[in-house]
Amino acid sequence: MTASLNAPAPEPVKAVSRVELAFTRLKKIPSAYIAFWVVCLICLLAILSAFGVPLSPYSFDQATDDLLVAPSLKHIMGTDELGRDLFARVIYGSRLSIAIGFVTAGVAFILGTTYGAISGYCGGKVDTLLMRGVDIAYSLPDLLVMILVGVLVGKGTFGILFALGLVSWMGTARLVRAQLLQLKEEEFVEAARAAGQDGFSIVMKHLLPNAMGPIIVALTFTVPSAILSESTLSFIGLGLSAPECSWGTLASDGWRSLRSYPHLLGFPSLFIFLTVLSFNCLGDGLRDVLDPRTRLFKG
Amino acid sequence: MLALLIKRMLTAIPVLLVVATLTFFLMRLVPGGPFDADKNLPPAIVANLNAKYQLDKPVAQQYVTYLSRVVRGDLGISYKYLNRTVRDILGEAMPVSIQLGFTALVLAVLIGVPLGTIAAVNRGSWIDVTAMFLSTAGISVPGFVIGAFLIFIFGVWLKVLPVALWETPWHMVLPSLTLAFSPAAYLARLTRASVLEVLEKDWVRTARSKGLSRWATVMKHTLRNALVPVVTVLGPLTAILITGSFVVEYLYAIPGMGRFFVTAVTNRDYDLIMGTTLVFAALLIVTNAIVDVAYQILDPRMKVEG
Numbered sequence: 001m002t003a004s005l006n007a008p009a010p011e012p013v014k015a016v017s018r019v020e021l022a023f024t025r026l027k028k029i030p031s032a033y034i035a036f037w038v039v040c041l042i043c044l045l046a047i048l049s050a051f052g053v054p055l056s057p058y059s060f061d062q063a064t065d066d067l068l069v070a071p072s073l074k075h076i077m078g079t080d081e082l083g084r085d086l087f088a089r090v091i092y093g094s095r096l097s098i099a100i101g102f103v104t105a106g107v108a109f110i111l112g113t114t115y116g117a118i119s120g121y122c123g124g125k126v127d128t129l130l131m132r133g134v135d136i137a138y139s140l141p142d143l144l145v146m147i148l149v150g151v152l153v154g155k156g157t158f159g160i161l162f163a164l165g166l167v168s169w170m171g172t173a174r175l176v177r178a179q180l181l182q183l184k185e186e187e188f189v190e191a192a193r194a195a196g197q198d199g200f201s202i203v204m205k206h207l208l209p210n211a212m213g214p215i216i217v218a219l220t221f222t223v224p225s226a227i228l229s230e231s232t233l234s235f236i237g238l239g240l241s242a243p244e245c246s247w248g249t250l251a252s253d254g255w256r257s258l259r260s261y262p263h264l265l266g267f268p269s270l271f272i273f274l275t276v277l278s279f280n281c282l283g284d285g286l287r288d289v290l291d292p293r294t295r296l297f298k299g
Numbered sequence: 300m301l302a303l304l305i306k307r308m309l310t311a312i313p314v315l316l317v318v319a320t321l322t323f324f325l326m327r328l329v330p331g332g333p334f335d336a337d338k339n340l341p342p343a344i345v346a347n348l349n350a351k352y353q354l355d356k357p358v359a360q361q362y363v364t365y366l367s368r369v370v371r372g373d374l375g376i377s378y379k380y381l382n383r384t385v386r387d388i389l390g391e392a393m394p395v396s397i398q399l400g401f402t403a404l405v406l407a408v409l410i411g412v413p414l415g416t417i418a419a420v421n422r423g424s425w426i427d428v429t430a431m432f433l434s435t436a437g438i439s440v441p442g443f444v445i446g447a448f449l450i451f452i453f454g455v456w457l458k459v460l461p462v463a464l465w466e467t468p469w470h471m472v473l474p475s476l477t478l479a480f481s482p483a484a485y486l487a488r489l490t491r492a493s494v495l496e497v498l499e500k501d502w503v504r505t506a507r508s509k510g511l512s513r514w515a516t517v518m519k520h521t522l523r524n525a526l527v528p529v530v531t532v533l534g535p536l537t538a539i540l541i542t543g544s545f546v547v548e549y550l551y552a553i554p555g556m557g558r559f560f561v562t563a564v565t566n567r568d569y570d571l572i573m574g575t576t577l578v579f580a581a582l583l584i585v586t587n588a589i590v591d592v593a594y595q596i597l598d599p600r601m602k603v604e605g
Contacts, residue, residue: 031432136317141538143545144579147564148322148572152329228441235443236549236561251443258447259455269444277439284435 025289032285038278046098078263096246104226107165112172120180142167179211213290224279307588318580333378375570385574396555400540403478410483415490437484446477446550463552493525534590
């Protein structure tokens with residue numbers, strides 16, 4: 001594991017794409033490689049749940065008297081106070097939680113990259129002004145902004161996405177800006193400019209592709225933090241609420257009956273934890289693989 | 300150093316102004332007012348209430364009135380807590396939140412920094428792997444899960460610690476632990492990375508070759524330098540701890556600022572929202588200034604520009 005970066009490429013003749021290379025390196029970090037597959041599995045579950053789950057998360061059969069039962073063979077995670085199968089609800093809830101994570105990362109990517117690219121490429125006064133803006137946005141605590149914005153825009157999915165997007169682009173913007181400031185002094189940029197390319201295509205074709213590694217790493221950490229923020233907001237009653245179903249709302253419902261029915265809080269929490277942990281491990285691994293600035297593998 | 304502090308305090312004024320302006324207009328932009336939730340008030344009474352609190356005036360005028368009041372130290376009154384000024388409420392809630400946040404900060408540093416240092420010194424061993432797994436897991440658990448877990452074990456099962464309110468020192472144990480958990484994990488990761496980097500430096504090798512033991516090298520020649528990034532995050536971390544207390548205050552029913560802020564936002568209790576936000580922002584600025592000073596003490600080469 002310590003020699004992975006210094007190991008000679010196994011097939012020097014064959015051209016390897018950057019993605020392939022990154023994947024080969026990722027395989028050598030066990031925690032990140034396992035995390036990668038866990039993330040894939042959870043995302044797959046979330047996507048498949050859109051086509052229906054075996055036991056409906058909404059249907060409940062009053063005749064069976066399966067209300068609030070503890071985990072058993074029939075209901076592997078037990079049932080809630082209406083007799084709904086908790087496993088079905090957790091799988092169903094993954095859709096919203098995972099979607100919120102990815103959409104937030106998408107917003108952070110688009111907003112942050114655009115903002116950072118303008119700031120870094122233009123430099124000078126534009127840069128100073130734009131970065132002062134980021135400083136001010138950064139100086140406000142995330143949760144404060146999210147509560148304020150989320151509640152004021154409206155509870156629901158849109159409100160929470162708006163709030164999460166608003167607090168998560170600054171990191172990406174700073175990162176992209178720093179990368180571009182450094183990259184734009186390189187010779188290939190000068191060559192591109194001499195060849196007559198305009199600023200826009202230099203940024204799109206030459207600068208951003210070279211900055212992609214660190215950006216991907218940053219986005220990998222945005223997903224879990226968005227999932228955590230959503231569940232936290234929903235938990236204190238300021239995020240999503242019934243009939244919407246995410247891991248946060250499930251945990252929030254479970255909290256009220258913690259003493260008698262701990263499984264109602266336990267299982268949604270376990271899924272939040274596993275997902276966030278996997279994304280964090282994957283992010284750590286990707287950073288070692290993609291980000292040349294961090295060198296954890298000193299020979 | 301005094302110049303730095305003065306400069307910091309001067310830059311705080313525009314930041315506070317921006318924060319106040321943004322919050323004020325954001326609050327007013329959205330539908331709903333402080334008296335909506337009351338039971339079917341006749342329109343005439345709502346109009347009278349709005350007139351009493353000057354909410355019927357144009358927003359720009361209200362903004363100017365508000366600012367001129369704040370400058371004179373009058374934070375206004377709560378629309379929801381009868382006959383209580385915002386200053387009273389914050390005066391009671393702020394010490395609670397600061398106490399909670401500070402205890403958690405101390406706990407987080409006392410747990411995180413040693414854990415990260417031990418992991419770095421024993422790099423690659425099972426100690427390192429365990430410590431890093433624990434801390435990655437630590438930053439992956441939502442605060443409310445930790446809280447619920449602790450409440451379940453110590454409050455419900457063992458029945459040894461109180462799980463709600465804020466009265467005796469015993470009431471502080473579970474909330475501070477809950478709040479300190481993920482910052483401690485974060486600090487451990489950061490300290491480890493930072494110590495590893497410093498351990499590669501020439502002077503560390505010199506110290507080792509002089510015959511100093513491994514731990515003596517770490518304590519005398521490494522930690523001081525390695526702690527600079529740690530101190531840097533203490534500012535933002537304090538922010539996380541004070542705002543993180545929203546969840547903890549909710550879980551443990553603690554009458555701190557977070558709780559008042561959450562209810563104020565839901566109630567559209569305008570002056571209370573403004574007051575809490577401004578106090579939060581001011582606290583942040585103060586902690587960041589303290590961090591800058593600490594910076595210079597740790598590393599005199601560092602020239603901080605205001």
